[in-house]
Amino acid sequence: MMLIVVMSLFTYGMIRQIQVWLYEPMPLAEPTLVTVTAGSGLGKISTNLYKAGVIAHADSFKYYAKWRQLDRFIKAGEYQFNGSINSVEVLAQLVSGKVLEYQFTVPEGLRYRDFVTRLSQHPAMIGKPVPDAQDWLSKMHSRWLHPEGLLFPSTYRFASHNLPIDIIEQAYLKQLQVLQSEWAQRAENLPYKTPYEVLIMASIIEKETGLASERPIIAGVFVRRLQKGMKLQTDPTVIYGMGAKFNGNIRRSDLTEDTPYNTYVHRGLPPTPIALPGRAAIYAALHPADGLSLFFVARGDGSHEFANTYPEHLLNVRKYQLKH
Numbered sequence: 001m002m003l004i005v006v007m008s009l010f011t012y013g014m015i016r017q018i019q020v021w022l023y024e025p026m027p028l029a030e031p032t033l034v035t036v037t038a039g040s041g042l043g044k045i046s047t048n049l050y051k052a053g054v055i056a057h058a059d060s061f062k063y064y065a066k067w068r069q070l071d072r073f074i075k076a077g078e079y080q081f082n083g084s085i086n087s088v089e090v091l092a093q094l095v096s097g098k099v100l101e102y103q104f105t106v107p108e109g110l111r112y113r114d115f116v117t118r119l120s121q122h123p124a125m126i127g128k129p130v131p132d133a134q135d136w137l138s139k140m141h142s143r144w145l146h147p148e149g150l151l152f153p154s155t156y157r158f159a160s161h162n163l164p165i166d167i168i169e170q171a172y173l174k175q176l177q178v179l180q181s182e183w184a185q186r187a188e189n190l191p192y193k194t195p196y197e198v199l200i201m202a203s204i205i206e207k208e209t210g211l212a213s214e215r216p217i218i219a220g221v222f223v224r225r226l227q228k229g230m231k232l233q234t235d236p237t238v239i240y241g242m243g244a245k246f247n248g249n250i251r252r253s254d255l256t257e258d259t260p261y262n263t264y265v266h267r268g269l270p271p272t273p274i275a276l277p278g279r280a281a282i283y284a285a286l287h288p289a290d291g292l293s294l295f296f297v298a299r300g301d302g303s304h305e306f307a308n309t310y311p312e313h314l315l316n317v318r319k320y321q322l323k324h
Contacts, residue, residue, distance in 0.1 A: 022064055024056045025084040035160070036094065038076040042066065045074065045094075055087040064088070070095050078160035104167060105155040108278035109206045112147045115171070115276060119164050130164045140172055144196060149203045149273025150175055175199075178279050186286040191226040202281040203273035207236035211303060215284035221296055221306070223288040230294070232263040240274035297321060 034052050036045055042062050050058040065071040070091060077099035081090065102124045106115050112133070120130045131139075133147040144150060151171035158167060183195045192198050201222060208218050225232055238254055239246050241261030255262070261270040277285075293306040295313035299320050307313040 022056075022060055022087045025086050026054060026056055027084045028053065028081060032081045033078060033100065034081065035078045036074065036076050040076070042071045042074070049090060052081075054081050054085065055090055057087075061087045061091065065091055075099075076161070099159045101157045101159060103155060103157055106151075106153045106171075106276065108153045108281065109210075109275050110153065111275055112149070112151060115151050115153075116164070116168075119167055124158070124160055124162075125164055128163050131168065136165060136168055136172075140169060142172070144272075146272040149199050149276060151276055152178060153276040153278050179282060182279070182282045182286055187288070190286065190288075191223060192285075197269055198282060198285050199277060200269045200273045201285040202277035203275040204232070204234055204236060204270075205284050206277040206281040207275050208234060209302075209304065212280060214304060215281055216287060216289040217291070217293070217306060218296065218304070219284040219288035220291050221293050224292075224294055226268065228294075229267065231265075231267050232269070234263050237261045237263045237270045237274055240270070 032052050032054055034049055034054060036048075042065055046055070046058040046062040046065075049055045049061065055061045062071075064087065065074070068091075074091075074094045075097035077097060079093060079098070080100040081093070102122065104119060104122055106118060110118075116130060119125055120128075134145075137145065137147060137150075142150070151168065152175035154171070154174065156167050156170060179195050179199060183198060186198075192201070201219070204222065205215050205219050209215060222232055222234070235250055238250060238259075238261065241257075241259035242254060255264045258265050260266070261274065263270060291306075292308040295307040295310065295316075296304040297307075297313065297316045297320050299305055305316045305320060307316055
């Protein structure tokens with residue numbers, strides 16, 4: 001009888017102690033990272049969590065996870081634990097797969113190469129393989145052979161197991177979705193045959209101005225030029241065609257050089273986009289402002305002066321560019 005009482009008290013004491021270990025908050029002085037690799041056993045996971053100071057007792061965590069039959073649902077990944085957390089909460093996080101997320105942002109107007117360079121230099125992406133453009137375009141069964149403009153500039157979140165190709169594919173699909181959505185709601189009588197031509201125009205608008213209020217006005221200028229058979233004569237396309245030769249200045253000889261992107265030489269749109277356009281620029285390309293203006297010149301403060309006729313434009317050039 002005495003033995004039964006002792007064993008009962010011992011069992012009760014152990015249960016109470018396990019409960020203490022399970023629910024005892026572990027105050028973390030700073031965010032703590034623990035990686036659960038695919039195929040790791042529960043014992044190794046418990047040990048790693050204990051060594052990191054995230055849980056109070058390794059065995060109690062292990063036996064609790066087995067008792068609740070949750071060990072089979074623990075997901076691999078990189079986890080971050082903050083503040084004061086107990087073993088039950090840790091297990092819940094591992095089961096839910098709430099892994100540490102990283103953030104990657106690319107603003108509108110950058111080029112494809114900038115997107116890829118920034119992505120490869122992200123701390124969580126360093127050393128990971130970056131796919132060749134033609135490889136991922138082929139994999140995605142893209143109708144287009146040039147990657148410029150095909151990735152949507154935005155903020156993307158990802159986990160440590162993700163590769164650059166995951167973000168590139170996400171950005172490509174997002175750009176397709178935005179383009180198709182905006183194309184379906186386009187204005188009438190536009191000079192575009194395909195959504196891809198809209199993407200080209202949007203990229204030019206994106207490079208011409210950073211002012212939201214000016215995007216539809218500049219779109220209107222370019223649309224009217226296309227409709228009248230005039231050359232676009234836009235510097236950003238010339239710069240894109242110059243490639244590595246561009247040193248910050250455009251010379252008169254650059255404006256006459258015959259590259260596919262020189263809109264001072266060739267009529268119509270260039271063969272591909274020249275940057276990554278965002279939704280606002282795509283919308284502007286599809287909803288150009290009404291008006292008569294055919295010319296514009298930079299004022300020097302980020303805005304532009306518009307003109308309906310070439311003589312008016314020359315006066316604006318003298319005023320804002322030649323300072324006469």
